[in-house]
Amino acid sequence: MEPKWLEWAKQLQSIAQAGLTYSKDIYDIERFEMIREISSDILAQHTEIEQTVIKDLFANETGYATPKVDIRAVVFKDNKILMVKENGDGKWALPGGWGDIGLSPGEVAVNEVKEEAGYDVEVSKLISVFDKAKHDHPPSPYHVYKMFILCEIIGGQAQEGIETSAVEFFGEDELPPLSVARNTESQINIAFQHLQNPKQPVYFD
Template sequence: MGRRDYEDDPNAPAANSLVPAASAVVVDDAGRILLQRRRDNGMWALPGGAMHLGESLPDCAVRETLEETGYEVEITGIVGTYTDPRHVFAYDDGEVRQEFSICFLARPVSGKLTVSEESTEVRWFDPAEIDALPMVSSIRKRLNDWRNGNIPAIR
């Protein structure tokens, strides 16, 4: 299914869906960041997706990261809350989703790089490399928020 992102676009379709979601900035011991190239829009992104009934948002981030990258992670903090009503995703099936996502900080505990049916590529990047990657601005904002610090610890 294809997806188109709209941010601050007066021609964007009206949202008809609001789905809780989680993503993760996964950082390894070498300081590299885990990213996936999305199949639906061809952009680099953090692992993440919609929360399922019966799971918490941190559990969602852990599950989505494993499904999309092959890595089991431990949540270590929160990068931020992202709920901009001027940012919507329009899917081929007619859903137009308003963003509502919590982005967590995580570290890998086990696994190996694995491409999923949602991605075409999964890689570790040095933080200096990510500025040149094609990605939607909301993902870039999360990465910049992480790089700028001030992330509260989860205990």
């Protein structure tokens, strides 16, 4: 699903980041800086992200380049799925966010549901690991793995958080406008498959 220009830009960034981390020769470092600049130019030309923002994102990354991890909590109630309205784009997503250092994926899912939707949940199982590049998301400067984790409500009540403006449950045939940078309709459909068939195997890629 990911366009070739984006794949190439991220590969160039990965090469540049590794080179800048491990190179000692000043001329090699200069060449890797040039590769990083080309990667930033490609992203700026094909996305709405400002070049200065792209450069800042890349400049903060050091060491060997690895994918980022995004955790999404899947919570059902009365055959409907829990979603939150994102302040950033005014659209709807499963509660979630970047994985946190020091927390397991399950702990991140539990925290995100509480912070964004107000509910207390416990983790049930992993239902999917998506490679964002293989799904219909808008272009992103990062390579991202998205983990969807099934959770069960054990307490709390609906309450929006700092980053959310509404909390609601939706049936599979009544999904609201989705924040497709965070989750796509096909991914939500896969989540509903686990509701209908609890023995459904983990989806990956």
